[in-house]
Amino acid sequence: MSEQAVFEKIQDSRPGPGRPGTDGLEVVAVTGLTKRYGRRTVVDGVDLHLAAGSITGLIGPNGAGKTTIMSMLLGLVRPTAGRGTVLGHDLTRPADYLSRVGALIEGPAFFGNLSGRANLQYFARLGGHDLAGIPEVLDLVGLQGREGDSYSSYSLGMKQRLGIGVALLGDPDLVILDEPTNGVDPAGMRDIRAMVRRIAADGRTVLISSHLLAELEHVCDRVIVLDQGGLRYSGPLHELPSSRAEVILLRGLSPEDDSALHRLLTAQGRTVERRADGFAVDVGDDEPERLAGELSRHAIGQGVELVELHHQKQSLEDRVLDLVGTGSRS
Numbered sequence: 001m002s003e004q005a006v007f008e009k010i011q012d013s014r015p016g017p018g019r020p021g022t023d024g025l026e027v028v029a030v031t032g033l034t035k036r037y038g039r040r041t042v043v044d045g046v047d048l049h050l051a052a053g054s055i056t057g058l059i060g061p062n063g064a065g066k067t068t069i070m071s072m073l074l075g076l077v078r079p080t081a082g083r084g085t086v087l088g089h090d091l092t093r094p095a096d097y098l099s100r101v102g103a104l105i106e107g108p109a110f111f112g113n114l115s116g117r118a119n120l121q122y123f124a125r126l127g128g129h130d131l132a133g134i135p136e137v138l139d140l141v142g143l144q145g146r147e148g149d150s151y152s153s154y155s156l157g158m159k160q161r162l163g164i165g166v167a168l169l170g171d172p173d174l175v176i177l178d179e180p181t182n183g184v185d186p187a188g189m190r191d192i193r194a195m196v197r198r199i200a201a202d203g204r205t206v207l208i209s210s211h212l213l214a215e216l217e218h219v220c221d222r223v224i225v226l227d228q229g230g231l232r233y234s235g236p237l238h239e240l241p242s243s244r245a246e247v248i249l250l251r252g253l254s255p256e257d258d259s260a261l262h263r264l265l266t267a268q269g270r271t272v273e274r275r276a277d278g279f280a281v282d283v284g285d286d287e288p289e290r291l292a293g294e295l296s297r298h299a300i301g302q303g304v305e306l307v308e309l310h311h312q313k314q315s316l317e318d319r320v321l322d323l324v325g326t327g328s329r330s
């Protein structure tokens with residue numbers, strides 16, 4: 001089953017079993033979150049609303065303000081302005097809710113010569129957590145079977161997952177992960193995505209950041225796109241605004257086919273653009289599949305041989321880049 005299919009299956013089955021303390025709650029409900037350092041505003045009036053059991057991606061280039069937002073939710077950085085609640089408690093009193101939050105901002109320093117399990121035991125004792133929860137954490141982060149191996153033998157992806165394991169030790173209702181896929185290879189990223197789904201599957205709420213939408217695309221229910229501290233978009237992925245029209249791209253076998261194709265399309269009164277890779281026909285309000293079928297029938301009816309006919313729309317990654325520009329600003 002493809003990763004997308006697995007994701008859709010999980011989506012179908014959600015919301016999963018709610019968690020007693022958060023069921024139906026807006027786990028984070030914050031408005032106007034702002035941070036200034038001197039005269040520089042690094043987070044500018046951001047609203048955050050995370051429904052219980054949801055996975056939200058915080059996307060933005062370097063310096064966009066992702067870590068600062070997460071740090072403000074965790075009481076590590078004091079907001080300059082903004083109000084609201086986390087797990088029903090006032091944002092200004094993090095001590096009231098932090099016992100129910102697990103976070104990976106900068107990975108904890110592990111002991112290289114100790115096993116993954118021994119490292120978790122160390123952090124569980126340090127945090128006053130029950131050691132009995134460790135097998136479940138190992139299961140959630142996908143390290144069962146490797147828990148006895150030394151930390152130094154782990155891949156970067158496994159090290160990141162062990163770091164997330166530490167964040168899960170207290171069985172938190174809200175999990176905050178700052179760029180957990182950073183530097184991890186594609187297979188490691190896939191494992192982290194699967195792990196994030198498992199974390200949320202029993203009702204935990206997850207906020208996860210990345211520079212790249214592609215790293216989170218198959219995981220998040222919603223995304224928040226940030227740039228230079230400001231919120232550029234917040235909502236479901238599929239509703240990300242698109243700056244380029246959807247088109248059906250057609251190309252004939254020979255120059256004669258292309259000429260006939262062009263005549264045919266313009267005779268139909270369609271908006272056609274000639275591109276290096278063929279003719280782009282605006283989808284407009286049409287159903288793309290229906291339009292593609294109609295164009296194909298007409299072309300064949302006129303004896304035009306097509307070597308290309310496909311529906312082209314702006315990728316989600318490009319839509320995000322349109323919102324934030326491409327440069328980093330840290």
Ligand SMILES: Nc1ncnc2c1ncn2[C@@H]1O[C@H](COP(=O)(O)OP(=O)(O)OP(=O)(O)O)[C@@H](O)[C@H]1O
Pocket residue numbers: 037042060061062063064065066067068069211329330
């Ligand atoms: N203590 C601080 N004093 C002054 N400026 C700061 C401080 N902490 C962060 N900044 C600035 O705030 C801006 C936002 O930083 P932040 O780390 O939140 O961004 P980010 O989106 O997490 O970036 P990255 O992807 O690089 O981690 C940056 O320009 C950073 O230089």
